[in-house]
């Protein structure tokens with residue numbers, strides 16, 4: 018067993034309770050709980066009728082079936098229930114742990130104030146020179162429905178529609194068309210950026226098993242043109258809600274934040290928060306470069 022695998026196994030034994038596993042397999046119902054925090058009852062694995070055959074010490078996270086199944090750790094339990102190898106049981110244990118994490122997130126986020134659906138749509142010009150200057154193809158502008166805005170609060174800016182994870186339009190961001198106009202980006206006052214991963218709703222169900230995580234809108238557009246599914250934090254730091262969305266995604270995440278201090282710190286924090294929960298790879302870009310600075314071919318070389 019290599020070191021990482023050993024660590025993983027220990028973590029599963031610590032974090033995944035036998036009670037949770039029994040619950041997931043619908044095996045908790047026939048068991049009784051004692052005052053000393055044990056479970057006992059007829060064995061739900063071999064389904065015998067001895068009412069004391071099966072015992073679980075919840076404190077020690079160990080189980081035992083006297084009559085037939087043997088006993089052991091939470092991993093032994095999954096092996097026995099599923100009749101699978103140790104390795105397979107680890108995979109299943111990880112899946113259950115992930116489900117538990119997501120349930121926990123969902124409880125936590127149940128009552129948060131969400132972004133409200135927008136009740137209007139902007140008519141945008143996909144052919145504005147600024148988009149050409151940023152090397153955004155017409156098809157890309159059309160696909161993301163971005164373009165120059167002639168009216169309202171975003172007049173004179175490139176408007177970028179933002180959807181929540183279910184594809185509901187909740188805001189427009191407005192990008193200044195030159196560096197003299199401040200601020201660079203305008204967001205609606207009540208918009209909660211921390212609840213959104215930009216472009217998540219489009220790519221979440223794609224067959225593509227790999228997703229590139231970047232900071233900005235234009236990085237997403239550039240990667241799209243290079244043939245990748247990409248999503249953006251809209252900044253360099255990850256919120257709890259964004260972490261939840263990433264974990265739920267169940268895809269390999271290629272982390273490619275900007276090549277500056279904020280980007281590197283953001284990457285560190287992200288790994289701290291999520292590293293043990295997601296499958297990922299980090300791409301460090303050269304100093305002061307962001308994904309949008311590269312051509313499509315270069316990006317394909319960098320990402321592979």
Ligand SMILES: [Zn+2]
Pocket residue numbers: 060061062063064065082084085086087
């Ligand atoms: Zn048994």
